[in-house]
Amino acid sequence: MRHLKLTIAYDGSNYNGFQRQKNAVGIQQILEEALGKIFGEKVRVAASGRTDTGVHALGQVVSFATSGTVPTERIAKALARYLPEDIVVRKAEEVPPTFNARFSAIAKRYEYRLLVTSEPDPFKRKHTWQIKSMPDIKAMQQAADLLVGKHDFSAFRSAGSATVNTMKNIYCAKWSRYGEAEICFTIEGDGFLYHMVRNMVGAMVRVGSGKITVQRFREILEIGDRRLAGTAAPPQGLYLVEVFY
């Protein structure tokens, strides 16, 4: 058996998230079908984590074992024949049998992209969160600074989440502005709770538009009650950029 790791980019617009499911099409299913075709056997992958409906990836990682014989350097090209254009395998590597895309991950980086536009942009509606006026990036960065370090992130967990360990270590949380209209939030940490990035971005944008203060953001984080954080940012601005091993 060979053990393989794939790095994948996908536009999540047309899928019901990454995970294989019964009544809708997840990216995992499309990928496993393509792998089945090139390796001539049923393949099940482990992924670094799920992404929700509408969420994108520049560097999702999956691992699997196969007895198939396609040379590693040809896997990406072979898969391209069976994958739709919105799912691209960027890299294929051999890994030791102990490697697991989910359990071997030590950190992840996400980006959240916003477009500031008074009139809706029909071209970026599936790839950014469009907001009407430029928020106060400095205030948002002050809020972001509070996230860095080891914290209990219960405040930004999702309602449906059953995770026990809500302590996560955030290495980096940075707002950047590109040109007149694009804003991007980059966050890197050892783990993320379900909906955590979208909940954080939602609350930080409320800071940036003056709806809550940085001090209030700090209290929300410290009190740790997810009902205080408010509405999550929508899925289409979120990108899983890189998984670190």
Add this chain to the structure above:
Amino acid sequence: MRHLKLTIAYDGSNYNGFQRQKNAVGIQQILEEALGKIFGEKVRVAASGRTDTGVHALGQVVSFATSGTVPTERIAKALARYLPEDIVVRKAEEVPPTFNARFSAIAKRYEYRLLVTSEPDPFKRKHTWQIKSMPDIKAMQQAADLLVGKHDFSAFRSAGSATVNTMKNIYCAKWSRYGEAEICFTIEGDGFLYHMVRNMVGAMVRVGSGKITVQRFREILEIGDRRLAGTAAPPQGLYLVEVFY
């Protein structure tokens, strides 16, 4: 009766072109249905011209007459309630009864956008033509310079076109490069034959990748036989940017 002009942006990815048709959904149909809802009567629009399946617009223009009473400054917002997110009315204006979006147009500007990328980009597949290596922009600009002025553009007409007048005046034809990977061709003229921009871009990219010389491009233009120009550039890179009146 009021006479109105609308300026519209749309992402053409999900439509069978602009024009209303029997067995597929054109943007015109969606727009006329929305206009019917806000004005309470059947509305038929005249457009500056068609755009093909997959072609986009930043500034398509339509005109129509209505006895509906929605104030002009509220039309865009009222339509937004009934239009899908990929069709956006950017401006509504009152015009004299003699104004016709098609026949009053004196010039148009198009853009054609390319992305140079060795690996396919799943996010831009519907909004750019992705090519693998950077073409020679200087050579392409030399070819573009030959297009400027009044010429018979039979060489770049489409097979199915029945147009008699193939003389068009091109005011401007310019290749630009943005950053490492984006290229854009801008062209402005008093009129365009069916598939003319895509045929030109296809031939110019062949110049840029060394498949034909600038001299050969000049011959193709002069001979005026559309079979010489080669394959058209694909629709998803083309944007109707502005119509001049």
